[in-house]
Structure formats: structure tokens, C-alpha cells
Amino acid sequence: MGVPPPNLESTATLLRLVRHGDRPARERLAARYLQVLRRLAHGRLPLRARDLVDTDDLVQVTLIRALDHVEEFEPRHEGAFLAYMRRILLNQIRDEIRRVARRPARSELEGDLPALDRSPLEEAIGRETVERYEAVLDQLKEEQREAIILRLELGFTYHQIAEALGRDSPNAVRMMVTRALVRLGEQLGEPPGGSESTDER
């Protein structure tokens, strides 16, 4: 079966085909996003949950849900579709953590290592900061938010981001990302409470 190399078809083309019920296009689209979502899921899934849930399973569910709603969802551009999938994935993971938390005691081997309950991201910046990050991210303009997600979380190049956002100039995207980062940084560095631990300095 011939599978075209990536980027021969634009994601927009694929999305259009999928909306018209083109099954192979659906597969190609799914294949394209598999790795991206895997990367996202990895940073967000606590180690403990990872033993019980396959990252890949979460990614599959996300893909299925996103693609199932593709008919009613008219993303203006790929960036919006990615942000949409990201939201589904994060919801998935939240549900998953809740479910895992309900499970009875684990095997004695695992012990109660708190690290297992935290995702690599939470491990890196703390759970509260992750929540704040999501909150301030939400306050950004949609396009800025998408650009940040693509750059910071998914590691897209400026060129790829420009493509995903339907912008002409990678350079303009660079500026947008930089400014959005400064805004995020200012909000993230100043907690509402004001008293911030200095352990990270």
C-alpha cells in the first residue's frame, strides 16, 4: 500500500478529505499526529499512571475523538486543530489520573514514591506552576497560544509554525512567540499571592 511521504498533502487538505469521509486520509492524518501527541502525553502522564495506561492508548483515544469530531469542527488552520487535540489529550489524562487515583493499593514493590504520582512536567516545575501555566496560557490570544504550544511543547520550527498558523513569515512568528513568552513569563513569575519561594533561583 502506498503511503505518501509527509507534507505532500497539507493538513488542511487531509482535514477536508476526512470531513468527506475519506478513510485513507483519516489514517494518514492519524499517522501524522501520532508522534506529536505521544510527545505531549509523555510530558503530562504521571509515571504511576503510565504503568497502568499506555501512553499510546491515550493517544489513540485522543485521535479517535478528535477525528470523530472533525466533521463538526472547522479549524481555520492546523494550529487550531493541534490545540484542539491537545485539549482532548489533557482531559483524557486528567480522567485517567482520577481513575488511577481510585485504584486500591499498589504492589508493595512500588512503595509510595511521590514522584510516581507526578508527571515529568510537574516534576520539573511543580504541580501548581503547571496549573498556572495552563491558566495564563488560556489568557493569551488564540493564535499566540497556539504558537506557544507548537514551539514550546511540540518543538515545531518557526517555519512549521508559520505553516500551521497560515502565516507567511516565519520571522513574524518568531516575534509573536517571543512576545508571548515574555508575557507568559511575567505572569508566571508573579504569583497572585506574591510570596514566591526562591528555591528555583
Added chain:
Amino acid sequence: MSVERADDLERVAEAVSDGTPVDWKGEMAARPELSSALLGLKRLEKVRAAHEGIPEPRGSAPGGSADSDRPTKTLHAATAPVSAAEPRAGSQPLFQWGPLDVLEKVGEGSGGEVFRAYDPSLETEFALKLRKTDDELGSATVVEFLAEGRRLARVRHPNVLVVHGADVHGGRMGIWTDLVRGKSLEAYLKQQGPLSAREAALIGLDLCRALAAVHAAGLVHRDVKTSNVMREEGGRIILMDFGSMAELPPPGVRRTSAGPQGTPLTMAPEQLRGDTAERAADLYALGVLLYRMVSARYPIEAQTVPELREKHARGDRVSLRDRRADLPLDFVQVVERALAADPGNRYPSVGEMERALAATLGAGSSAHHAAVADGARRARRRAVAVAYVAATLIVVALVIWTKRPPPPPDRTRQSTDATVPSAAVPPAALDVTAALYRRSGKGDRPLPAGGRVEPGDQLSIVLEGNGSMYTYVFNKDVAGKAYVLFPISGVSPTNPLSAGVRYRLPGQMGDSILYWTVTSIGGRESIVTIAARAPLGEVEQLIAQVPPASADRPVQRGTESSRPRNLRGIGGLVTGGTVSEETRRRLDATIRVLTERAKAKGDVWVWETVFENPAP
């Protein structure tokens, strides 16, 4: 915001965005008034870092793909029965060994270390066993080692760990094999407690076949024991650890080994005495394994090897009957004969032992109930998930349905097909009631053979057998594609299905009910259901070659059509349900043979249903 302030922060923000290092201390010291914004940016840098280096091994593996798939499940190393450490997905290779990226150590055995390794060109993970480095590498050792690897690679059997090759790289000798996911029989025993005679016998049958393949290749295993046998997720039994495997001496040549190899408590008396282990020693060890699986004990227990030898010499063995009074006599007899002190009094071959074990399963024994209980205990684990098979023509994707489905409609005897056995078969016949259902808004409706299915239809099979049975479901279409619909790794129930229980397949993952979904157009589809009293080696072999409707690697990956395909074994690259001509032919032939066998012997049940799935 002053221009200067904006410039400084933007410069730092750009560094964060590009992943270039920032001297945070210096920046903060230089502009203390910006420290809170800088702290925020520093956190964003960590956000970026936390998303990096995750499952994309690009750059690290020369010529590696950007789409590696590091499984996150608990792994068990092929040759190390120890429970594997939690793999760290996305970890950089520890080192290279020939073509393999060595990812992590998953165990340590007597002869060496076992690693999880990845072959970027095959996009497949393997278990790699490396001999300890302090082994002196005389050329004779190397030659012998490579020769052994070649012999092991000759053994091809679904119940024997697949050895892919042996080589020396960077001064280290290694053997690489399939990576098996599951647990050892020892761990299974610890978790489940002693098994029923029936379940143990079924495991014994698999191991007889495995050993027959080993012996046929001119090898003796020499270390058959519960911790060297894996029970894969899904129930397949796999004999592993060939560390101490020896070549059979040429006929007529008596070879004295340097000393006993293997594990004393499971060793045959002649092996303990230092004689060369022959096939009969494997047979003895299999007897010990069966003894242990039903009693959690060893027939002869001792603290030291001399004490053990002495007890062997005195014939100081606790009979299995004294350990468990409830076991069926025929099973006890098989085990006791395998444990005969004199090799001449054991079964003459594993084939003979297999026959004797099979006979204990013959007429639905009282062990059934125990087996049912075992099955129920087993029927948990893992949660969530969905399986989604992206397929071009194929029917199958699994769909979750989170609510309990309505109870299936009244059981209907499926008699539309000539292959459904009738009541006229002899008493030992496996009798199965089965029906296919299509989920609809109003509950599940029977789906008649020859009917039409279309994309979006959600199907399930409800079936119940009069005996414990190994059940296999395949889907194939006119275009020559095929899928395994059951058993599926990670989905419960698993084989064998218990007697007298009504199952709905594909089953459940965690709390989610699964269905097979018709995802595309296939012209004509057939669903073949096979049930058998004992595992069907030939079918299990096919399962290894036909892509599963599985949660493991379901979505077809789109960018690697030019890469080599590896359809064998777990973790093989699955591409859209395409199976080789040969596999396809074997599948058809196997179904034909089994259909004949169902008519003639009745120990197997085959049901093929054909549906129209035309293009609109």
C-alpha cells in the same frame, strides 16, 4: 514597559524558545527588577525541556527513524526472568552494540546482562543478552558461542523464544531475541497460587511442544524451570533462557560436562551427578515444573547441593499426591513418571509425555471448576484504552463503549453454518454456542450470516463452550488482508475461556467494553472463529504473523512504506493488515484442516461467517 526591559526579556525569551542555554544567575543579578519575569521564563524553559527528549530518538540513532515507539509497559527481558525495571521511555541509548541501540538494562542472569535494545533499521525492539565482559574471548569461545547462536536461531516454534542472532561487537558476545511482555510462570504462580491440574496440564502441553522443537534441533535446554518460562500477556507460554543450552553429543559419543549447569532443585539426578544432560533431563525438569505449578513446592527440597544429592540417592521425594490430595490421578501419574529417578523409566520423549498429558484433559474433568476460578482471578488488570486499527480495507477496529452494554438477546443456537458441530459428535466433542451481534441504538441485534455490514458497524461475538477452550477469531477479506480479532494483548478475557461461561468478545479493557468496528470497505469479509480444547500451535503461530486489532500498535504509521517490514513476533511493524501470500495461504489451509478436524474429531470447533461489505 521600557524598551530596554522589553529587549532584555525578549532576548532571554528567544533563548528559551530556541533552547539555547541562559545564564539565569547572571541575568537576574544584572537586572534584579526583572527577576520575577525571569523566573517565569525560567519555568517556561523547564516546560520546554520537559517536553523535549521524549519519545523521538532523532539524532541519537544514526539513520534512526523519527517515529520510534518505546513501549511503556512493564517489560520482561527475554532471557532474564527477573521482573524488569520500569523502562524509561525516551531514554537515550546506553551504548551501541552492532546495529542495536541498547536502551536499558532489564535484568541480570548467571551468564550476563540483559538489555532492551532497539534496531532502528527494523524499527523493532529486541532483548539483548550480553555475556559478562570479563569472559576471556579466546577464539574458540567465540566460535562456539556463534555456533550456539546459529543453532538457537534454528529453533522456530511459537512456544520457544525466537532467537534472532548472535554476534560479537566491541568485544562483547551477545544474543538477541524477541522481547517478551508478560511474566514468568514463577511470578504467575506467586500471584495466582497453585494452579488447577487442568491449567498446569495446558501449560505442560505447550512446553512439551517447545521442548520437542528444541530437541529436534539437536539441543538440550538443561534449565527448564518456572522462572525460565514466560507467560505472555494473552496467555502464550514461551520457553526461554538458553544460557545453559547444550548441543547434543553426536550419537554414541559420551561427553562429560565440566560440571552441573542449571538450577539444582529442578535438576535431574543424573544431571546433579555431573553426567551430561540428555533429553531425559529436560523431561524431568518439566515434571518438576508441573509439580511446582500445582503445589508451589519442589519434589525434593534441600538446603545444600550435597544434601540434595543425598536425598536423590535415597529417593527421598515427596509424592505429588501427598502435597495435593485433590488432583486427578491421571495428572499425578504423568508428573510422577516424568520424575522417575532412572531416565529409562521416564517418558521416552516429550512427544510421549505430551500425549499422556493431553489424555488427562480428555473427558472434561473435575478440574474444570478450579480452572474457572483461576480464570476469574486472572480477568483483571490494566485499565483504559482503546484500540483503533487504521486499516484500508479491513473491518476491524476496536471501539470502546464505556457503559455496560445491554445484555445480549436470547441465546440463539448458531446453526446457519455446516461447520457448527452437531450433537452427533462423540462425548469429548467441544460444543460451542455462538452468535454475532451488531450494536444498534436499541441494543445488540443478531447479525445473520451473509448479511451486509458497513463502516461504523460495531460487532461482537457472544459464545459459550461446554469445556474450557482456547478461542481465536480472525477477520479476512477478499483483498487478501487479515487481522487477529481475538485474543488481543491487554484485553480480557484471555485464553483459555472457561467452560459454561458466556463470553462477549472482544471483551474488556479495564472498565471499557470493546467492540470490533467496521472501519472501511472490504468487498466481502469473513470472520472465522476457532475454539479448541488445547492451544493450537499452528494457529498461535499464525497469530504471530497476522496483525492484531490491538491497542499495542494500532494506528498505521504513515511514513515508512520504504522500510523493511517485520511481521513476525510481538512489536513487529504492522502495515495495514497486509499479510504475506504465504501467511495468507497458511491461514486458509489451517482453517480448512481445522474444519475437517472439527468434523472428524470434535475437539476443535470452527465457524466461518461471511458478510458483504460492498462499496456504496
